[in-house]
Amino acid sequence: MNVFFAALHKELLLQWRTRARVLSVVVFGATALLLMSFAIGPDAGSLRQYAGGFLWLALLLSSTLTLEASLEAETEQQALEGLLLLPVAPTILFYSKALANTAQLALLGTVLVPVAIVLYGAGTARPLALFGLIVLGAGGLAAPGTLYATMTARARAKQTLLPLLLFPLVVPVLIAATKASSLLILGDPMRQLSAWLTLLVAFCGIYWTLCGLMFGVIVED
Amino acid sequence: MTTPLALDVQGLARRYGGRWALSGVSFSLEAGQALALVGRNGSGKSTLLRLLAAALRVHAGEARVCGADLRRDADTVRRRTALLSHAAYTWEALSARENLVFTSRLLGQDRPRERAAQRLEQVGLAARGDDPVSSFSAGMRKRLALARTLLQEAPLVMLDEPYGALDPPGFRLIDGIIRAVRVEGRSVVMATHQVERAAALCDRGLVLEQGRVAWQGPAAELPLKSGLLRGSEEGA
Numbered sequence: 491m492n493v494f495f496a497a498l499h500k501e502l503l504l505q506w507r508t509r510a511r512v513l514s515v516v517v518f519g520a521t522a523l524l525l526m527s528f529a530i531g532p533d534a535g536s537l538r539q540y541a542g543g544f545l546w547l548a549l550l551l552s553s554t555l556t557l558e559a560s561l562e563a564e565t566e567q568q569a570l571e572g573l574l575l576l577p578v579a580p581t582i583l584f585y586s587k588a589l590a591n592t593a594q595l596a597l598l599g600t601v602l603v604p605v606a607i608v609l610y611g612a613g614t615a616r617p618l619a620l621f622g623l624i625v626l627g628a629g630g631l632a633a634p635g636t637l638y639a640t641m642t643a644r645a646r647a648k649q650t651l652l653p654l655l656l657f658p659l660v661v662p663v664l665i666a667a668t669k670a671s672s673l674l675i676l677g678d679p680m681r682q683l684s685a686w687l688t689l690l691v692a693f694c695g696i697y698w699t700l701c702g703l704m705f706g707v708i709v710e711d
Numbered sequence: 712m713t714t715p716l717a718l719d720v721q722g723l724a725r726r727y728g729g730r731w732a733l734s735g736v737s738f739s740l741e742a743g744q745a746l747a748l749v750g751r752n753g754s755g756k757s758t759l760l761r762l763l764a765a766a767l768r769v770h771a772g773e774a775r776v777c778g779a780d781l782r783r784d785a786d787t788v789r790r791r792t793a794l795l796s797h798a799a800y801t802w803e804a805l806s807a808r809e810n811l812v813f814t815s816r817l818l819g820q821d822r823p824r825e826r827a828a829q830r831l832e833q834v835g836l837a838a839r840g841d842d843p844v845s846s847f848s849a850g851m852r853k854r855l856a857l858a859r860t861l862l863q864e865a866p867l868v869m870l871d872e873p874y875g876a877l878d879p880p881g882f883r884l885i886d887g888i889i890r891a892v893r894v895e896g897r898s899v900v901m902a903t904h905q906v907e908r909a910a911a912l913c914d915r916g917l918v919l920e921q922g923r924v925a926w927q928g929p930a931a932e933l934p935l936k937s938g939l940l941r942g943s944e945e946g947a
Contacts, residue, residue, distance in 0.1 A: 507805065507843075
């Protein structure tokens with residue numbers, strides 16, 4: 491357990507030291523939200539109706555930058571290979587990195603919510619539930635994102651490969667997160683929220699389990 | 712009574728795509744001995760070291776590294792070996808001290824800060840220990856990578872061109888460290904173009920040519936075999 495916390499501490503410290511990158515990702519996400527609000531037009535009802543979807547779309551687009559950057563620190567001096575030569579289980583390395591990426595994406599999502607409130611009027615009466623949903627959705631993006639970012643880290647076309655591999659895989663997470671967000675923003679008269687949250691939790695569980703198992707295989711050689 | 716072997720390599724081979732970078736490599740090294748690995752650029756020295764450190768998968772052949780089967784027990788091999796590679800294996804955004812403290816923690820060692828401080832002192836980086844690695848010169852990165860390798864306290868230490876990027880005091884540092892490691896009864900494998908130094912520091916010598924063993928014998932005879940190395944002076 492100490493080794494896991496050491497690995498997690500290292501990940502969080504690396505993210506803190508490269509925090510200037512986070513600012514650029516936030517600006518990217520906010521710009522995406524702004525552009526999409528212009529595409530809808532001034533109709534307040536439509537803006538509010540689509541706010542959940544656009545929030546997750548902005549987060550998805552920004553996530554590729556965050557995930558790529560998280561692996562950059564490991565590839566500069568081949569630190570990842572160095573880590574794999576230590577007697578540390580690859581699963582520990584994966585879960586520490588995926589958890590740190592979840593934290594960063596959750597932070598990004600949380601920062602984008604006020605932007606969505608201003609642009610789309612996407613306020614909610616249950617801000618804590620929305621925050622929990624963002625953390626859960628960020629986890630659903632971070633686990634496969636960390637795996638694929640590792641796979642593509644040394645590829646020449648990694649900027650193209652990562653979204654190509656990641657986006658189709660996380661569609662169930664995005665659908666569940668978008669629906670749940672919309673229900674939190676627009677209201678939930680039919681009590682559907684728990685069903686979408688259950689779906690989201692299920693996919694998070696599947697991704698975190700499978701990606702953790704596969705990480706050791708993909709980094710082996 | 713026979714001396715245990717640090718390395719027992721039989722027909723080791725590795726290919727990249729369709730090209731065999733290493734083929735039919737066989738040799739052994741007694742525990743506590745030092746082996747100098749020499750050969751031209753591209754002869755397979757780095758590949759051999761990375762195979763023996765379980766950083767690459769073996770495509771043919773067998774090897775026992777400090778008693779552990781390289782193909783079946785890579786985790787134990789990694790526990791018993793430390794590799795100084797061409798890459799520094801460090802995080803640029805962290806300080807030298809943080810790099811070593813995290814490595815020590817990941818190794819599950821006690822007193823990581825104390826150990827990191829000792830190693831920084833040993834490689835002459837104590838004064839710059841709190842500076843980010845991104846501000847380091849190539850020679851300083853090499854020293855930090857060496858500190859990281861020594862931190863592992865492995866029974867088999869493998870050094871890939873350890874003199875590369877170092878200044879003359881750095882050369883003496885490497886010589887001293889190899890001697891100190893050997894005094895502790897640990898084994899050393901060093902890939903280098905510094906044939907004279909290798910001959911003075913090591914017991915055994917092995918010359919690789921195009922991925923095959925061209926010669927092996929006492930390290931003292933390595934300079935006599937320099938014809939095999941003509942035109943491959945080290946750019947250290």
